Amino acid sequence: MTESATVVQAVEATNAAGDVGEARSLGADAWRALRKKPLFWVSLVLITIFVLMAIWPSLFTNTDPDNAVLRQARERPNANAWFGRDIQGYDIYSRVVYGARASILVGVLTTTFTVLLGGAIGTLAAYAGGWVDALVSRVTDIFFAIPLLLGAILFMAATQPRGKPYFVIILLVVTAISILGWPSLARLMRSSVMQVLPNDYVQAARALGASPWRIIRKHIIPNAMGPLIVVSTINLGAYIAAEATLSFLGIGLQPPVISWGVSISDAIVGLRTTPHMLAFPSLFLSLTVLAFIMLGDAIRDAFDPKTR
Amino acid sequence: MTTTTQPGIRPANATGKITYTPVDGRLLDVEDLHVEFHTDDGIAKAINGVSFTLDQGESLAILGESGSGKSVTAQAIMGILDMPPAKIPHGAVKYCGVDLLTMPDDRRRWVRGAEIAMIFQDALSSLNPVFPVGWQIAEMFRQHRGMNKSDAQAQAVRLMERVAIPAAKERVKAYPHQFSGGMRQRIMIAMAIALDPAVLIADEPTTALDVTVQAQIMSLLQELQQERQMGLILITHDLGVVADVADRSVVMYAGRLVETANVYDLYRNPAHPYTRGLLESIPRLDQKGQTLAAIGGLPPNLLRIPPGCAFNPRCRMAKDVCRVDLPALREVASGRHSACHFAEEVIDA
Amino acid sequence: MGKYIIRRLLQMIPVIIGTTFLIFYMVFALPGDPTAGKCGERPCPAAYVAKYRAEHNLDDPMPIRYAKYVAKTATGDLGTNRYGVKVTEDLKKRYVVTGKLALMAVAVEVVIGIAAGILSGIRKGRFIDNLVLVSTLFVISIPVFVIGALCQYFLGVKWGLFPVTVSAKPTLYELFMPAFVLGSLSIAYVARLTRTNLVENLRADYVRTAIAKGLSRKRAVGLHALRNSMIPVITFVGFDFGGLLGGAIVTERIFNIQGIGGYIFRSIYNRDGVAVVGAVTALVIVYLLVNLLVDLLYGVLDPRISHD
Numbered sequence: 001m002t003e004s005a006t007v008v009q010a011v012e013a014t015n016a017a018g019d020v021g022e023a024r025s026l027g028a029d030a031w032r033a034l035r036k037k038p039l040f041w042v043s044l045v046l047i048t049i050f051v052l053m054a055i056w057p058s059l060f061t062n063t064d065p066d067n068a069v070l071r072q073a074r075e076r077p078n079a080n081a082w083f084g085r086d087i088q089g090y091d092i093y094s095r096v097v098y099g100a101r102a103s104i105l106v107g108v109l110t111t112t113f114t115v116l117l118g119g120a121i122g123t124l125a126a127y128a129g130g131w132v133d134a135l136v137s138r139v140t141d142i143f144f145a146i147p148l149l150l151g152a153i154l155f156m157a158a159t160q161p162r163g164k165p166y167f168v169i170i171l172l173v174v175t176a177i178s179i180l181g182w183p184s185l186a187r188l189m190r191s192s193v194m195q196v197l198p199n200d201y202v203q204a205a206r207a208l209g210a211s212p213w214r215i216i217r218k219h220i221i222p223n224a225m226g227p228l229i230v231v232s233t234i235n236l237g238a239y240i241a242a243e244a245t246l247s248f249l250g251i252g253l254q255p256p257v258i259s260w261g262v263s264i265s266d267a268i269v270g271l272r273t274t275p276h277m278l279a280f281p282s283l284f285l286s287l288t289v290l291a292f293i294m295l296g297d298a299i300r301d302a303f304d305p306k307t308r
Numbered sequence: 309m310t311t312t313t314q315p316g317i318r319p320a321n322a323t324g325k326i327t328y329t330p331v332d333g334r335l336l337d338v339e340d341l342h343v344e345f346h347t348d349d350g351i352a353k354a355i356n357g358v359s360f361t362l363d364q365g366e367s368l369a370i371l372g373e374s375g376s377g378k379s380v381t382a383q384a385i386m387g388i389l390d391m392p393p394a395k396i397p398h399g400a401v402k403y404c405g406v407d408l409l410t411m412p413d414d415r416r417r418w419v420r421g422a423e424i425a426m427i428f429q430d431a432l433s434s435l436n437p438v439f440p441v442g443w444q445i446a447e448m449f450r451q452h453r454g455m456n457k458s459d460a461q462a463q464a465v466r467l468m469e470r471v472a473i474p475a476a477k478e479r480v481k482a483y484p485h486q487f488s489g490g491m492r493q494r495i496m497i498a499m500a501i502a503l504d505p506a507v508l509i510a511d512e513p514t515t516a517l518d519v520t521v522q523a524q525i526m527s528l529l530q531e532l533q534q535e536r537q538m539g540l541i542l543i544t545h546d547l548g549v550v551a552d553v554a555d556r557s558v559v560m561y562a563g564r565l566v567e568t569a570n571v572y573d574l575y576r577n578p579a580h581p582y583t584r585g586l587l588e589s590i591p592r593l594d595q596k597g598q599t600l601a602a603i604g605g606l607p608p609n610l611l612r613i614p615p616g617c618a619f620n621p622r623c624r625m626a627k628d629v630c631r632v633d634l635p636a637l638r639e640v641a642s643g644r645h646s647a648c649h650f651a652e653e654v655i656d657a
Numbered sequence: 658m659g660k661y662i663i664r665r666l667l668q669m670i671p672v673i674i675g676t677t678f679l680i681f682y683m684v685f686a687l688p689g690d691p692t693a694g695k696c697g698e699r700p701c702p703a704a705y706v707a708k709y710r711a712e713h714n715l716d717d718p719m720p721i722r723y724a725k726y727v728a729k730t731a732t733g734d735l736g737t738n739r740y741g742v743k744v745t746e747d748l749k750k751r752y753v754v755t756g757k758l759a760l761m762a763v764a765v766e767v768v769i770g771i772a773a774g775i776l777s778g779i780r781k782g783r784f785i786d787n788l789v790l791v792s793t794l795f796v797i798s799i800p801v802f803v804i805g806a807l808c809q810y811f812l813g814v815k816w817g818l819f820p821v822t823v824s825a826k827p828t829l830y831e832l833f834m835p836a837f838v839l840g841s842l843s844i845a846y847v848a849r850l851t852r853t854n855l856v857e858n859l860r861a862d863y864v865r866t867a868i869a870k871g872l873s874r875k876r877a878v879g880l881h882a883l884r885n886s887m888i889p890v891i892t893f894v895g896f897d898f899g900g901l902l903g904g905a906i907v908t909e910r911i912f913n914i915q916g917i918g919g920y921i922f923r924s925i926y927n928r929d930g931v932a933v934v935g936a937v938t939a940l941v942i943v944y945l946l947v948n949l950l951v952d953l954l955y956g957v958l959d960p961r962i963s964h965d
Contacts, residue, residue, distance in 0.1 A: 142675035145941050147903030150921070151683075154937065157925040158683045241800045245907060248802045249922070268806045272814070282803045290798035388868050421871030433862035436881050437961055438888075451872055483960040499870070 030302040040298040046291035050284075053097055054104035063094035065258055077276055084276040086266065095258050096280050102170060102259035103288060106243040109174045110181060111236045118182040119221075119228055122189025126197065127216060137190075144183040149242060151180040156251040166257055173252050177239050188231055192224040199223070226303055233296035237289035244285055260285040328404040328423055328506070335507050335539040336362040336385070341399035343380050343563075345610075346392055352610035354380045356563040357399075362507065367533060367540035369554035369571065371547060371586070375607045377563040378543045382509045384409075385541075386426050387416055403507070422452050425500035429512035431492035435484040441495045442468070442480030448502040467498040471528060490521035494528065501532055508533065509541045514549055526553055547590060551575065559583050562608050562618035565637055569644045579646035579655045581623050617649070625650055661956075665949050673945065674727070677938050681723050684930045684937075726934070735935035738924065744935035747920060752939070754827060755916035758908070759901050761829065761836035766843040767894060773844070774851020774890075779878060781856055789852065793845035801904060805838040805911040822913045832914075839908040843897050850893055854886035861885070888958050895951025899944045 034040050053060055067090070077084040084092050125136040146154075155176035164172070196202060197220070205215050246252030247261025248268075255262055260281040267277035343355035355377045362368050370378045383389045385401050387408060401408045403423065408416055428434040436444060445467055446460035455463070461480065468476035471494040484492055493513060500508055510529060514522035530553045533540045542550050550557065550571065557574050559567040559582065567580040578584045585603035605622040608614055614621055620630040629649055637647040640655065648654060701709075710716055717725070729736065735744040777789035796804070812834055813821035819834040858864065859882050867877035906918035913919070917936050924932035956962045 138671055139675070141672045142679065145672055145676045145899075145945055146679065146937075147899040147940075147944065149900075149903035149906065150937065150940065151903075153906060153922070153925065154680060154683045154933070157933075237798065241798075244800050245802060248800070249907065249910065251925075264800070264803060268802070271806055271810050278803070278806070282799065285800060286795075286798040286803075289800075290794060293794065293797060386869055388865055417871050417873065419871070420869055426869045428862060428866065430862060434866045436863040436867070436885070438884050438959060439881075447872070448870055451870070451876070485961050496866075 030299075034298060034302040037298050037302070039294050040302075043291040043294040043298065046287055047295065050100050050104055050288050050291070053100035055101075057098045057101065060097045061091075061094045063091045065090060065094040065098040066256070067091070084274075084280075086263075086277045087270060087274065092263075092277060092280050095263060096260070096284050098258045099260045099263055099281060100284065100288075102253055102257065102261070103240045103243060103285065105170050106173055106177070107236045107240040107288075107292070109170075110177045110239040111232050113174065113178040114181040114185050114235070115228060115232050117178065118185025119189050119225075121182065122186040122228075123193050123216060123220065123224070125186070126190045126193035127212070127220065133190075136186075140183045140186050143180060144187070146180060148177065148180045149245060152176040152242060152246060153249065153251060155179065156246055162254060169253055169257065173243050173246060176246075177242055181235065181239065185228060185232060185235075189224065189228050192227050193220055196220050196224045230296050230300040230303070233299065234293050237292035237296075240285065240292075241289055328406065328419075330364055330404050330506070333364040334361060335364055335404065336541075337400070337402035337405075338381070338385065339400040339402065341381065341384060341401065342397050343377070343384050343389065344395050344397060346395060347611075350611045353613060354394075354563050354610055355384065355399075356613075358560070358563070358565055360558055360565065360568070362539040362541060364506070364539055365533070365537040366556065367530075367542060367554045369542045369544065369550040369557035370560060371544060371550070371557055371583075372560035373545055373586075373607050375610070376560040378545075378560050379511050380563075381560070382426065382511050382541065382543055386420060386424060386509065387413075388420075388426075418452070421448060421500075421505070422503040423505055424507040424509065425503070425505040426509040426511065427493070427496045427500045427513050429515050431489065431496045431516070432484060434496060435492060437484055440481045440483055441487070442482075445495070445499045445502055448499060452503055463502070464498075467502055468495065470501075471495070471498045471532075473498075489517050490525060493517065493521075493525050497525075497528065497532070501536070501538075504536060505538065507539045507541065509543070511543045512545070513542075515544070515546070522549065529553065547575070547586060559586070562613050563610065564618065564647065565645075566619065566647045567645065568637070573641075573644055577655055579640050579644055579651045580648045581625050581650075581654055582619050584654060585622075617647075625653070662949075662953070665952065669945055669949065673942060676941050677727070677934075678720075678723050680937050680941070681726060681934055682719060684933050685719070685722065730938075735938075736931040738929050738932040744932050747932065748917065748936060748939055751915060751917050751920050751936075754914060755902075755905055755909070755918060757827070757829070758832055758836055758839060758905060758914065758916060759898070761832055762840035762843070762901050763894060763898070765837050766840040766847050766897075770844040770847025771851050771887075771890065773848040775855060775883065777848065778852040778855030778859070778886075781852075786852075789848055793848050796841050796845040801838065801842060802907050802911060804841050805835075805908060808834055808838050809911060823915075825915045827914065835908050835912045835914060838911070839901060839904050842904070843894070843901065846897070847890060847894065851886060851890050854889055855882060858882040858885045888955065891958060892951055892955055895947055895954070898947045902940050902944060 086092055086095070121136060121140070125133045125140075152173075156172065159172050159176075202215060202219050205219050210218075243252055244259075244261030244264060247254075247259055248265040250265070253259045253262055255266070263281035264278060264285065267274065267281065271278055338361070339359050341355050341358045342353075345352040345354055358377070358381055360368065370381065372378045380389070380394075384394075384396060385408070389396075396409060399409070403419060408419060411419075435441065442461060442464040445464035446455075446457070449455040449460040449463050450457070453460075465476050465480050468480060473479060473491055473494055479487075484495070487495065493516075497513075508529075513529065514525050517525060526549060529540065529542075532538070533553075540553075542554055544550055554571050557569060557571050558565050559574070559580065561582050567574070567578065567583050569579065573579075574583060575587065578587055582603070589602050603622055608618050608621070614631070616629075616631040616633055617623070617626070617635050620626040623630065627649070633649065635647045635649045637645045638651075640646045640651040646654070715722070726736075733745065735748070737743050738747060773789050773793070777786045780786050809821060812818045820831050823831045823835065855878075859878065861882065863885075864877055864882050867881045868874070872881075902918075905916060906922055908914070909916045909918035910922060917940060921933055921936045921940075924930075924936065
């Protein structure tokens with residue numbers, strides 16, 4: 001770091017101390033930086049809309065997504081059907097709204113599972129050390145060696161989702177991506193905990209006789225969670241894209257289930273004649289992925305003083 | 309990536325175009341230098357009118373706390389400030405009578421390293437981790453003198469031997485992380501003196517080192533300075549370090565000079581309350597059992613330097629006039645200057 | 658160095674065994690009768706079923722079946738697919754195609770990604786920087802199969818710049834568009850990673866030293882800062898190779914390329930377990946070897962890493 005940068009930071013530090021008159025925590029500091037970022041708010045608004053769409057699609061449309069008006073099939077966007085109609089005559093707007101549920105569910109559930117699994121395993125490996133670490137790291141390597149998409153395809157093919165109920169298929173997709181998604185988070189958490197462990201406050205807690213569980217819960221997790229949260233926010237978008245890819249390949253969700261991946265898959269065949277069929281589901285899918293990536297980026301930047 | 313020099317573009321001896329000769333032994337003339345940093349919160353005035361000179365063979369110490377502007381002064385002389393956020397609204401830095409601040413960068417570049425060289429506080433981060441140290445020293449000869457690879461490498465070995473690196477021939481291909489802190493700083497010094505610069509700026513050269521190594525590095529610097537009749541600028545917050553080496557010293561506070569004196573006078577009889585405070589905060593062996601007197605308070609926020617004397621909020625002697633009138637740097641005894649309304653009282657105290 | 662390679666190769670053995678078992682288990686745990694549909698409309702004769710089951714050790718428990726499979730694989734025999742063709746024969750032909758595709762994708766990724774990242778990094782905050790940041794975000798958020806379909810339609814069908822599909826023995830020109838599509842996501846990541854690292858290294862002390870040495874800005878940035886910035890980028894490209902191999906399934910499907918990805922996909926559809934396991938195992942081993950190579954390269958690029 002150059003002297004001028006140091007001066008600028010010193011100025012900011014003394015300035016802030018003078019203004020507020022109290023030492024602010026990193027979290028409060030990050031929140032202050034986050035609040036000023038328009039991208040943070042944009043992504044938050046987008047995510048809120050999509051989550052609402054997933055929970056109460058009827059808030060956004062009164063049209064039944066399963067009501068096929070064959071006479072109007074392939075209609076371009078118009079006042080009646082805002083996004084037009086697809087080859088079956090379904091209202092695309094309504095299907096896009098109802099399709100949010102599958103993507104959001106897969107994204108949120110997969111992220112929850114991978115964070116819990118990867119976080120726990122990574123913490124365990126780093127905290128226990130020794131042979132536990134060696135064993136866990138090798139097991140992580142085994143799962144890590146299978147590319148996510150490839151493994152998910154195998155898993156989906158093995159479990160034969162065709163014809164099963166909606167939530168079962170969703171859970172299968174979630175399981176497929178989770179099984180292959182946790183190792184990268186476990187590695188991340190492991191190295192992050194390794195950095196926290198030598199700190200004085202952890203050693204002090206140990207010296208004071210705190211139980212391992214208490215040390216992990218009170219001292220290690222809060223201080224090592226940062227990178228995990230950032231990366232899994234960004235991953236959430238990637239998981240949604242992976243789900244769509246599985247649907248595109250015909251081994252994820254299947255019609256008659258409504259999902260963006262299925263809609264896009266249907267639309268690609270008719271790209272020439274009905275481009276609007278591809279445009280709207282793709283747009284929504286991309287916006288969702290984008291929103292989570294931007295949110296993750298914004299949080300990371302806020303917590304990293306260097307990029308401010 | 310350009311790993312090789314491009315023949316033809318660069319003159320074989322770039323400095324040969326212009327030769328700088330000091331007038332009456334005067335190397336540097338810093339005149340009323342101002343530097344400010346444009347930050348999101350406003351303009352931070354890091355340097356507010358600093359003037360001093362440096363002669364051939366002279367060593368000048370710039371003293372002050374961090375944030376006093378001593379390093380920024382050095383970087384302004386070198387021309388390595390990041391602009392923006394830094395800006396030099398006013399002032400001149402004359403090298404052999406030529407103002408460096410108005411010089412086009414393609415000419416000024418040949419001054420850097422060849423005429424005025426600099427070493428930094430943290431040698432580990434200041435050396436490039438992925439290139440061998442010999443390569444980094446040789447780069448000076450390759451780039452400035454257009455020397456070929458093996459000649460430049462031979463020069464690097466010679467310099468490493470000069471700064472007393474054991475087994476220089478073998479270690480020329482080693483990487484920075486393979487050396488100890490003191491050895492790394494020696495390599496930085498070797499790189500800085502490679503082209504026989506007239507001025508050497510050392511910015512806290514020993515701060516990151518062990519006490520015993522500090523002394524070795526300082527004596528190496530002193531030796532090289534006398535051998536080559538360089539002008540040496542020593543920047544430090546540690547008054548103990550410069551005592552043996554520096555001839556003259558200037559004390560900076562909030563981007564201004566508050567006192568200039570020869571080192572002996574400065575130590576024995578400071579003429580500014582700030583200098584006095586700095587001296588009192590050095591632990592001394594002959595005053596065991598006494599509380600160490602630290603200067604109360606913090607250096608001022610450079611965004612809002614207090615009116616009057618910038619030191620007044622921390623000064624034990626401050627009177628009303630200090631909060632209103634900015635004291636000018638004035639001669640208080642022969643060869644001594646102080647920027648304090650009550651300099652005479654400070655000297656007598 | 659030699660010792661390190663041997664140690665790493667030895668470490669790879671348990672990982673390969675674990676990974677292949679995982680794949681083996683997923684594929685052969687498939688419910689249903691593997692001989693179903695092998696004899697046309699009618700069920701297979703009992704004698705054929707018995708022979709088939711014995712040949713594939715179907716009556717043994719899973720670990721023993723796996724052990725027998727490994728023993729056979731060790732002799733270089735990956736079995737025969739359901740058409741009676743040796744899997745090794747199939748793979749030999751197809752590996753060339755997928756290898757070409759993946760290497761071209763890496764080339765595209767490295768050249769375009771790094772160039773964009775450098776441009777963006779040295780002009781931080783300017784127009785070109787924002788352009789790179791925004792366009793990479795777009796690429797990241799649009800699913801690869803949508804990008805592929807759009808490229809195919811516009812560049813191939815509409816403007817006729819590139820061939821729409823790829824022949825069985827594809828030329829480099831035929832593979833360019835698929836390689837670009839396959840690498841598109843990685844291009845975006847490489848560009849962002851290059852930018853982040855370059856921006857950080859531009860503020861490093863040694864760059865200040867380079868300037869203080871009187872080097873030109875071009876040399877200080879283009880040699881000193883860039884050399885350091887490339888270390889994480891090259892590591893990323895290596896680890897991302899697995900993602901490329903997984904993504905090849907999608908790309909090969911869109912452009913109808915006769916590579917490993919398409920082979921795996923078709924074999925899954927045909928419930929041809931032997932072929933799937935053979936092909937996936939081959940992919941995973943290549944991926945692991947590439948990772949080893951990247952680790953070794955890392956030691957060359959960063960002298961601070963020692964492989965003793």
